[in-house]
Amino acid sequence: xxxxxxxxxKEWAVVCRELGEGRQILLLRKGGIREPVKGFSIERxxxxxxxxxxxxxxxxxxxxARAALPDxxxxxxxGGLLRLELYASVAAVTEVTDLNALRRLDGQHALAWSAVExxxxxxxxxxxxxxxxxxxxxxxxxxxxxxxxxxCRSWVxxxxxxxxxxxxxxxxxxxxRQRLAQLEEAxxxxxxxx
Numbered sequence: 001x002x003x004x005x006x007x008x009x010k011e012w013a014v015v016c017r018e019l020g021e022g023r024q025i026l027l028l029r030k031g032g033i034r035e036p037v038k039g040f041s042i043e044r045x046x047x048x049x050x051x052x053x054x055x056x057x058x059x060x061x062x063x064x065a066r067a068a069l070p071d072x073x074x075x076x077x078x079g080g081l082l083r084l085e086l087y088a089s090v091a092a093v094t095e096v097t098d099l100n101a102l103r104r105l106d107g108q109h110a111l112a113w114s115a116v117e118x119x120x121x122x123x124x125x126x127x128x129x130x131x132x133x134x135x136x137x138x139x140x141x142x143x144x145x146x147x148x149x150x151x152c153r154s155w156v157x158x159x160x161x162x163x164x165x166x167x168x169x170x171x172x173x174x175x176x177r178q179r180l181a182q183l184e185e186a187x188x189x190x191x192x193x194x
Contacts, residue, residue, distance in 0.1 A: 003163065003164060006158045007046075007155060008050035008156045009048070010153070015065070019086060019134040020049075020086050022170045024108060024109050025108075025132060025179045025180065026109055026131050027130040028109055028111060028116060028129060029127065029130060030120075030127055044155070045089060046087070048141075048162070049084070050082065053073065060111060060114065060115035065110035079145075083142050084137065084140065087134075087136075091131045091133055092180065093191070094128070095127070099117070099120055105187070133169060136170055137167055138167070138168075
């Protein structure tokens with residue numbers, strides 16, 4: 001793991017919570033409006049998780065994530081501030097172009113099926129599946145949420161490099177490997193290491 005990092009990946013705050021509590025290890029990504037037509041790509045293999053509150057929609061969440069949404073929104077930092085609590089490292093990534101394979105991932109992520117389908121069909125069929133190992137920072141980093149961080153883009157270069165050395169993994173190595181194996185079994189394929 002890098003000692004410091006200055007890159008963050010935007011993700012719904014409720015999804016960050018699911019990762020931070022060990023309920024999921026995967027992200028389903030298509031790409032933001034401001035990203036190239038080719039869509040999302042893995043630009044870094046380690047990054048802070050940048051919790052976003054814009055566009056979170058209970059109708060697009062699984063029942064468990066939907067129930068957590070009010071607590072997540074109450075925990076939102078005051079305007080102008082960003083709270084970074086999680087750091088992630090990419091274990092594997094693949095693009096899935098079979099909608100039925102995504103159906104088999106139900107229960108392994110926070111999205112409702114209608115949201116998965118919508119994202120799958122946006123621009124061109126397919127979704128990136130990113131298996132990430134989440135690490136909790138010893139203390140949340142509360143930093144200014146700069147105007148240049150706004151917008152529908154996935155990757156955000158932060159104002160500074162922040163330390164990651166005292167992060168601790170949310171799941172043990174064996175728990176994470178077990179979850180990764182379940183993901184591969186559901187997809188019926190081995191995931192390429194990243």
